Amino acid sequence: MTPAARLSAAIEVLADIGARHRPASEALKDWGLSHRFAGSGDRAAIAGLVYDTLRRRASAAYVMASDAPRALVLGMLHVMRGFDLAAIAALCSGERFAPARLTEEEGARLAAPDLAAAPPFVQGDYPQWLHASLRHVFGAEAVAEGSALATRAPLDLRVNTLKADPETARAALAHLNPGPGRFSPLALRIVLDAEGKAPPLTAEPAFLRGEVEVQDEGSQIAAILAQPAPGGQVLDLCAGAGGKTLELAALMDNKGQIYAYDADIRRLKPLHERMARAGVRNVQVRSPRGAEDVLSDLEGRMDLVLVDAPCTGTGTWRRNPDAKWRVRPGALAQRQAEQARILEHAAHYVRPGGRLAYVTCSLLDEENGAQVRALLAKREDFHPVPPAEAALALGAQGPGLAAAALTTREGLLMTPRRTGTDGFFVSVMKREG
The missing domain is CATH 3.40.50.150 (Vaccinia Virus protein VP39)
Structure with a gap:
C-alpha cells in the first residue's frame, strides 16, 4: 500500500471507531480481516496513524475546527508528525486509493495552524472534564504533563533474574539495540521506529526462554x-x-x-x-x-x-x-x-x-x-x-x-x-x- 492509501485506511478505521463506539484495537483487527491484501507492515503503519490521531485528537480537532475522521487525521499529521501543508497536500492527491484533495478551508488551516489560544485541555490533549483533577495534582504543569501523555511510549522489558542477568539479556537482544532503564536495574528499553512499529518481541528466543518480559x-x-x-x-x-x-x-x-x-x-x-x-x-x-x-x-x-x-x-x-x-x-x-x-x-x-x-x-x-x-x-x-x-x-x-x-x-x-x-x-x- 502507498502512504496515501494507508492514510485513507486510517480515516476509514477512525470512522468505524466513532460510529460503533468501540476500542481502536477491535476496529483495526476487523479492518485487517476484511482487507487481507494489506501486509503486516501496512497494518502496523495504519495502526500507527490511528493511534497517533487518538493521542492528539483534541489539538488536531482544534486546528481543523472539526472532529470528523478526515479532519482529525490531517490535523494529526501536522501537530503530531510535523508535516507541512505541501507534504499533506501531496498525500491527499485524490488519485486511486488516496484521500480527496484538500479543500480551500483545509489548506488554509494547515497553512497556519495555531494552538496558542487553545484551552489548556486542548493543548494538553486530554478530556475537558479531567482538567480540574489534573490541575489539582500538577498545577500550571498540567498541560505539559498531558502533552507528555500524548506521545508514544517506548517498548520496555524486564530482565527475569531467575533466568538471566541484564547484560546477558541485552546481548541476546543486541539486534534490537536496547538501552538500559533510567531507574530500574531490571529494565531494558527499545525505542520504536518512526511509525511507532514495535518489533515482534514475543517471537524472540530470549522471550521464549523466559529471560525477558514486556513490562513498563x-x-x-x-x-x-x-x-x-x-x-x-x-x-x-x-x-x-x-x-x-x-x-x-x-x-x-x-x-x-x-x-x-x-x-x-x-x-x-x-x-x-x-x-x-x-x-x-x-x-x-x-x-x-x-x-x-x-x-x-x-x-x-x-x-x-x-x-x-x-x-x-x-x-x-x-x-x-x-x-x-x-x-x-x-x-x-x-x-x-x-x-x-x-x-x-x-x-x-x-x-x-x-x-x-x-x-x-x-x-x-x-x-x-x-x-x-x-x-x-x-x-x-x-x-x-x-x-x-x-x-x-x-x-x-x-x-x-x-x-x-x-x-x-x-x-x-x-x-x-x-x-x-x-x-x-x-x-x-x-x-x-
Whole structure:
C-alpha cells in the first residue's frame, strides 16, 4: 500500500471507531480481516496513524475546527508528525486509493495552524472534564504533563533474574539495540521506529526462554519499592495476568511464598503459562470460588500485601490513547469505590510490622493520595513510608527517582514527563509491630 492509501485506511478505521463506539484495537483487527491484501507492515503503519490521531485528537480537532475522521487525521499529521501543508497536500492527491484533495478551508488551516489560544485541555490533549483533577495534582504543569501523555511510549522489558542477568539479556537482544532503564536495574528499553512499529518481541528466543518480559519501567519500579523479601510471605491481591507477580517471584529469588489472587478468575488465566516460561516456583494461585473465602487463612500473616488497584488508567494513555476519550466521570466514581473497598480489605492481611503497597496506573489524586489518606484515617496502626526512603529500594538510582517523581506524604507519582515511564502512583505503608 502507498502512504496515501494507508492514510485513507486510517480515516476509514477512525470512522468505524466513532460510529460503533468501540476500542481502536477491535476496529483495526476487523479492518485487517476484511482487507487481507494489506501486509503486516501496512497494518502496523495504519495502526500507527490511528493511534497517533487518538493521542492528539483534541489539538488536531482544534486546528481543523472539526472532529470528523478526515479532519482529525490531517490535523494529526501536522501537530503530531510535523508535516507541512505541501507534504499533506501531496498525500491527499485524490488519485486511486488516496484521500480527496484538500479543500480551500483545509489548506488554509494547515497553512497556519495555531494552538496558542487553545484551552489548556486542548493543548494538553486530554478530556475537558479531567482538567480540574489534573490541575489539582500538577498545577500550571498540567498541560505539559498531558502533552507528555500524548506521545508514544517506548517498548520496555524486564530482565527475569531467575533466568538471566541484564547484560546477558541485552546481548541476546543486541539486534534490537536496547538501552538500559533510567531507574530500574531490571529494565531494558527499545525505542520504536518512526511509525511507532514495535518489533515482534514475543517471537524472540530470549522471550521464549523466559529471560525477558514486556513490562513498563514504572511498573517494575512499583514492585521493587514494595520490597518483597526472599523467604517472605506475600499476597498479590489484584494479580491480574501476573506481571508484578512474576517480578515479585524474581525479586524473592523463588524463595518464600507468593499468593496470587484476583476477583476475576478470567484475568488469572495467562499466569500459569507465564510462570512456567519464567521458571517461577514460589507462587500459589488462589482463584475465587463463589462465596467461599479462599484467603481467610492469610489474615494477619503477610509480610507484604500488594494492591495493584483497578483504576481509570490515566497513566497509560501513551499506550492506550483511545481509552482517554472513553473514560467518563461515572467510571472514576466506580473505581474510587472499588479502590476504597479493596484497600481496606487488604489491610486485614498485613501482619504487625508488615507492609501494604498500594499501586495504581493513575495520575488522579482521587484514586491515589485520597485513597491512602482515607485508609490511614480508619487504620491508625498504619503509617506511610516516606517516598524518599521507599525509593532507596532501587539502590543507587533511588535518590534520582525521588527527585524526579512528584512526592507527597502519601506516596510517589511517576509520569512520562518526569520519569520517562508510564504514570504510576506507589504508596508503601507499614503496620505497627
